[in-house]
Amino acid sequence: MSGDIMQDNIFDSFQKGVRDGLPIALGYLSVSFAFGMTAVSQGIPLETAVLISLTNVTSAGQFAGLQLIVMNASYIEMAMTQLIINLRYALMSLALSQKLDHKMSTFDRCIIAFGNTDEIFAVASRHTQIGKHYMWGLMGLPIFCWTIGTFFGGFASSILPLGVRDALGIAIYGMFIAIILPPAKVMRSVRIVLMIAIVCSCIFASMEHIWAIGSGFSIIICTLLSAALGAWLFPIEEVKK
Amino acid sequence: MRIVTYMIVMAGVTYLIRVLPLALCQRQIQNRFVRSFLFYVPYSVLGAMTFPAVFTSVSQLPSAIAGTLAAIFMAYREKSLLCVAAVACAVAFAVDLLYNAA
Numbered sequence: 001m002s003g004d005i006m007q008d009n010i011f012d013s014f015q016k017g018v019r020d021g022l023p024i025a026l027g028y029l030s031v032s033f034a035f036g037m038t039a040v041s042q043g044i045p046l047e048t049a050v051l052i053s054l055t056n057v058t059s060a061g062q063f064a065g066l067q068l069i070v071m072n073a074s075y076i077e078m079a080m081t082q083l084i085i086n087l088r089y090a091l092m093s094l095a096l097s098q099k100l101d102h103k104m105s106t107f108d109r110c111i112i113a114f115g116n117t118d119e120i121f122a123v124a125s126r127h128t129q130i131g132k133h134y135m136w137g138l139m140g141l142p143i144f145c146w147t148i149g150t151f152f153g154g155f156a157s158s159i160l161p162l163g164v165r166d167a168l169g170i171a172i173y174g175m176f177i178a179i180i181l182p183p184a185k186v187m188r189s190v191r192i193v194l195m196i197a198i199v200c201s202c203i204f205a206s207m208e209h210i211w212a213i214g215s216g217f218s219i220i221i222c223t224l225l226s227a228a229l230g231a232w233l234f235p236i237e238e239v240k241k
Numbered sequence: 242m243r244i245v246t247y248m249i250v251m252a253g254v255t256y257l258i259r260v261l262p263l264a265l266c267q268r269q270i271q272n273r274f275v276r277s278f279l280f281y282v283p284y285s286v287l288g289a290m291t292f293p294a295v296f297t298s299v300s301q302l303p304s305a306i307a308g309t310l311a312a313i314f315m316a317y318r319e320k321s322l323l324c325v326a327a328v329a330c331a332v333a334f335a336v337d338l339l340y341n342a343a
Contacts, residue, residue, distance in 0.1 A: 020322075022323065023321075023322045023323040023326055026323075026326075027326065044244065045244075048244055048245070048248065051248060052248050052251065052252075055248060055251075055252035056248075056251055056252050056255050057255075058255055061251065061255055062251070065247065065251045068247070069244060069247050075246065075247070075250050078247055078250045078251060078254075079250050079254050082250070082251050082254040082255055083254055083258065086254070086255050086258050086259075087258060088286060089255070089258045089259045090258050090259075090261070090262050091262075091282050091286070092259075092282070092283075092286065093258075093259050093260070093261070093262035093263045094262040094263075094266060094279060094282075095279040095282045095283060096263060097262055097263050097266040097267065098266075098269065098270060098276070098279055100263075102267075102269075106264055106267070109260075109263045109264050109267070110260055110263070110264055112263065113256070113259040113260035113263040113264065114256060114259065114260070116259045116263070118286070118287075118290060121283070121286075122283060122286075122287055123322070125283040163334060163337060163338070164334065166299050166300050166334075166337065167299055167304070167308075167330045167331075167333045167334035167337060168330055169298040169299050170295065170298045170299050170305065170308040170309070170312075170329050170330055170333045171326040171327075171329065171330050172298075172326070173291050173294065173295035173298055173309070173312065173329070174308070174311075174312040174315075174316075174325045174326035174327075174328070174329030174330065175322045175323075175325065175326045176287045176290065176291045177291060177295075177309070177312040177313055177316045177325060177329075178312065178315070178316040178320065178321070178322045178324075178325035178326065179283075179287060179322065180284055180287050180288060180291070180316075181313065181316035181317055182316065182319050183284070184284070185317065189281075190281070190284050193281045193284050193285055193288075194284050194285075194288040195288075196285075197284070197285040197286075197288035197289045198288045198289065198291075198292040200289065201288070201289035201290075201292055201293065202292060202293050205293045205294075218289070219286065219289045219290055222285065222288075222289035223282060223285040223286050223289060226281065226284075226285040226288070226289070227278045227279075227281035227282045227284075227285040228278055230277065230278070230280075230281035230285070231274050231275075231276075231277035231278035231280075231281060232274070234277070235273050235274065235277045236273070236276060236277040236280045
């Protein structure tokens with residue numbers, strides 16, 4: 001975990017956030033593009049699809065929500081589905097809460113919470129202390145691209161050739177691998193926690209046709225299990241103040 | 242305006258999940274187990290989200306495997322996030338072309 005980015009120059013922090021957010025934003029373009037295409041092809045008005053992206057900023061939840069809208073599901077079903085699929089964000093927010101600048105106001109925390117996506121959390125959690133200007137920089141471009149990508153996807157069914165669009169699907173995972181591998185190289189505990197999480201996730205995926213637990217639930221269970229085992233087997237000693 | 246209500250429900254639930262822990266937990270957690278647990282959460286989440294999903298992230302399995310191996314190789318050499326992601330896409334795209342040509 002590198003770098004203390006709490007209280008330095010406002011502009012520098014913001015700029016660093018924007019730079020770190022750029023790869024996320026590019027990845028979001030392709031995913032939200034797909035969301036826009038799917039939504040409009042399912043009969044959702046373009047402006048509604050764009051608004052859904054702007055207000056939700058979450059891929060799995062939106063795709064599932066789309067399905068429920070098309071099925072004309074009840075609002076309770078919609079709420080429960082979103083809760084289950086997105087519950088992992090509660091774990092991420094809790095982890096993030098420990099790294100935010102202590103002096104940050106509740107209002108600022110409420111703004112930052114809006115942009116706590118898988119990818120933004122992943123990048124932010126590489127730092128030990130996080131200030132609001134860094135977070136603004138980090139969140140801004142990805143949220144913008146998430147929204148605008150949905151618009152493009154809905155508007156033009158294809159800007160990029162199919163092959164290129166398809167290959168972009170792996171971008172976000174490439175980024176995740178780039179985040180988890182370097183610390184796993186140096187810390188045995190992280191390696192073991194990762195292996196447990198991955199094995200657990202693969203088991204759930206392979207059982208999908210017998211017991212369809214859903215990817216949201218699967219991620220929560222794998223996370224709870226592997227992080228708890230890690231905390232039990234390899235507790236982290238008190239960090240310097 | 243049923244669709245707008247759907248949207249409000251989706252956005253409301255998602256935001257509450259994100260905001261409650263951040264707004265309510267403003268102090269440093271002292272418990273060593275919880276601190277250690279939260280330390281491992283990012284790796285657990287990302288590991289579980291990446292595997293096995295990465296193998297179905299592009300339409301052909303061989304391209305996905307090649308892209309994943311490329312990403313692991315670049316990440317092991319500690320290249321930047323953008324670089325790792327770009328190489329993974331490029332390799333997956335190239336293998337896809339080869340695969341379709343063969």
